[in-house]
Amino acid sequence: MKTSSPASPTPGTSRCPATASPSYGRSRHDPHPEAPRRPGHRPGAGPRRGHPRKSPKRQGRHTVQRAARKLFLTSLIALLAVIGFAATPAQAATWSTSAQYGSWSNGGYTLYNDVWGSGAGAQTMWANSYSNWGVWANHPNTGGVKSYPNATKYVGKTLTSLSSVTSSFNVTAPSSGSYETAYDIWDSNNANEIMLWMNYTGAVGPLGSSVGTVTVGGHTWTLYKGSNGSNAVYSFVRTSNTSSGSVNILAVMNYLKNTKGYFGNITLGNVQFGFEITSSSGGLNFTTNSFGVSSS
Structure with missing residues (x-):
C-alpha cells in the first residue's frame, strides 16, 4: 500500500449532504498523394505538351510541402489516438x-x-x-x-x-x-x-x-x-x-x-x-x- 503525507485539511470546507436511504437519488491516408503516372509516360521521355517540366526549385518546394503534410497528418493521427484512448473507458463501458x-x-x-x-x-x-x-x-x-x-x-x-x-x-x-x-x-x-x-x-x-x-x-x-x-x-x-x-x-x-x-x-x-x-x-x-x- 503506497502512502504519502498530505497537507493538513482545512476543517469546514467540505461536506457531503444527507442522502436518502435505499431510494437515494442524489454521468490515413495522405489527402494529397502524388498523381498516378499517366499511361504512356516514361521516365526521361520528355515533357508532354501542356505539361511543362517543373523547375528543380519548384520540385524542391513541392517535396518540402508534401513532407510537411505527412508530418502534420502523422501528428494528427497520434493525437486522435491519444484522445481515443483517454475516452475509451466511458465509450466501452x-x-x-x-x-x-x-x-x-x-x-x-x-x-x-x-x-x-x-x-x-x-x-x-x-x-x-x-x-x-x-x-x-x-x-x-x-x-x-x-x-x-x-x-x-x-x-x-x-x-x-x-x-x-x-x-x-x-x-x-x-x-x-x-x-x-x-x-x-x-x-x-x-x-x-x-x-x-x-x-x-x-x-x-x-x-x-x-x-x-x-x-x-x-x-x-x-x-x-x-x-x-x-x-x-x-x-x-x-x-x-x-x-x-x-x-x-x-x-x-x-x-x-x-x-x-x-x-x-x-x-x-x-x-x-x-x-x-x-x-x-x-x-x-x-x-x-x-x-x-x-x-x-
Whole structure:
C-alpha cells in the first residue's frame, strides 16, 4: 500500500449532504498523394505538351510541402489516438450517464452520478460493474462541493446484530484538482453520517472540529465531529493518503457507539464509496478499479 503525507485539511470546507436511504437519488491516408503516372509516360521521355517540366526549385518546394503534410497528418493521427484512448473507458463501458442524478443498479449496489452542488460543470459517469467504474468531471475552480459520484450498498441491520462489516477499494485519482476519496456511511434514519477519508488533494477539509487521533478499523485517523444542521457528521481523515486497502467498518462504528458514546444501537443503512469533488477544472478522470462491501 503506497502512502504519502498530505497537507493538513482545512476543517469546514467540505461536506457531503444527507442522502436518502435505499431510494437515494442524489454521468490515413495522405489527402494529397502524388498523381498516378499517366499511361504512356516514361521516365526521361520528355515533357508532354501542356505539361511543362517543373523547375528543380519548384520540385524542391513541392517535396518540402508534401513532407510537411505527412508530418502534420502523422501528428494528427497520434493525437486522435491519444484522445481515443483517454475516452475509451466511458465509450466501452457497460453503462454511462451525463444526467445530473443518473443511476444504475448492479449486483446489489447502486451507482449515482450525483452532481448536487451549485455551480457544477459537466460530469459523465461510466461503469462496467459496481466494482469497476469512474467519472470524468470538469467542475470550475470555485468553493463548495460539486458532486459525489459513488457506489452504494445498503446493509439494513443493527450494529449489535452484525458480526462483520468490511470493505476494500482500489482507485486511480488525479494529482490536481480539489477532492477527497471517501466512504460516506449512514444510519437508516440519516441522523448520523460517518465519513472515512482515504485520500484528499487540494483545498478541502472535513466539517467540525478535531477531537483527536485514533487508530481503528485498520487505519490511523484524525477524527472530526460536527453537524451540518440536518445530521451529526463524524469524519475520520486518514493521517496519510492511500489509494488502496481495506477497512473494518464495523470496528469504526462500534468505536463511535461504545468508546465515544455518540449514538446507540443504530441500524446501519447506506455504505457509500466515491469521490467528493470540489473542483476539477479542465476535466479530470477518477477511476475505481475495484470496490466491495461485505457484511454478516
